[in-house]
Amino acid sequence: MKHTTVQIQNLKCGGCANTIVTQLSKLEGIFDVTVNNDTDEVSFYHNLEEELNVVKTKLSDLGYPMVGEQNSLPKKAKSFVSCAVGRMTK
Template sequence: METTTIKIQNLKCHGCANTIVTQLSKLNDISEVTVNNDTDEVSFNYISDTDKLSAIKKLSDLGYPIEGEANSLPKKAKSFVSCAIGRVNN
C-alpha cells in the first residue's frame, strides 16, 4: 500500500472535506482519506496506480480537480454542490 498527497482546487470548508472523505472512502482499495483545508491537500492510501487515478478522477468529478488541471465553471459549480451535501451530511 502506498500513500499520496494531492493538492486540489475549490476546497472551501469542512463540508467540502466531509464530501471528499465520504466519496473517496467508497472507492475500492482507497483508505485513510484525510483532507487538510489549510493547505488544500487530500491524502490517502492506495494499492495500485489505477486506484490512485480513480481517486483523482473522482475528485475532479466532485468539483475538486488537482492543482494544474483545468478548473472550469462547471467544476466550480460542482464543488459548491459537493460542499452543500457535505454540510448537510455532517
Template sequence: MKHTTVQVQNLKCGGCANTISTQLSKLEGISNVMVNNDTYEVSFDHSSDQEFEVAKTKLSDLGYPMIGEANSLPKKAKSFVSCAVGRMTK
C-alpha cells in the same frame, strides 16, 4: 500500500472535506482519507496506480480537480454542490 498527498482546487470548508472523505472512502482500494482545508491537501492510501487514477477522477468529478488541472466553471459549480451536500451530511 502507497500513501499519496495531492493538492486540489475549490476546497473551501469542512463541508467540502466531508464530501471528499466520504466519497473517496467508498472507492475500492482507497483508505485512510484525510483532508486539510488549510493546505488544500487530500491524502489517502492506495494499492495501485489505477486506484490513484480512479481517486483523481472522482475528485475532479466532485468539483475538486488537482492543482494544475483545468478548473472550469462547471467544476467550480460542482464543488459548491459537493460542499452543500457535505454540510448537510455532517
C-alpha cells in the same frame, strides 16, 4: 500500501472535506482519507497506480480538480454542490 497526497482546487470548508472523505472512502482500494483545508491537500492510502487515477477522476467529478488541471466554471459549480451536501451530511 502507498501513501499519496494530492493538492486540489475549490476546497472551501469542512463541508467540502466531509464530501471528499465520504466519497473517496467508498472507492475500492482507498483507505484512511484525510483532508487538510489549510493546504488544500487530500491524503490517502492505496495499493495500485490505477486507484490513484480513479481518485483523481472522482475528485474532478466532485468539483475538486488537481492543482494544474483546468478549473472550469462547471467544476467550480459542482464543488459548491459537493460543499452543500457535505454540510448536510455531517
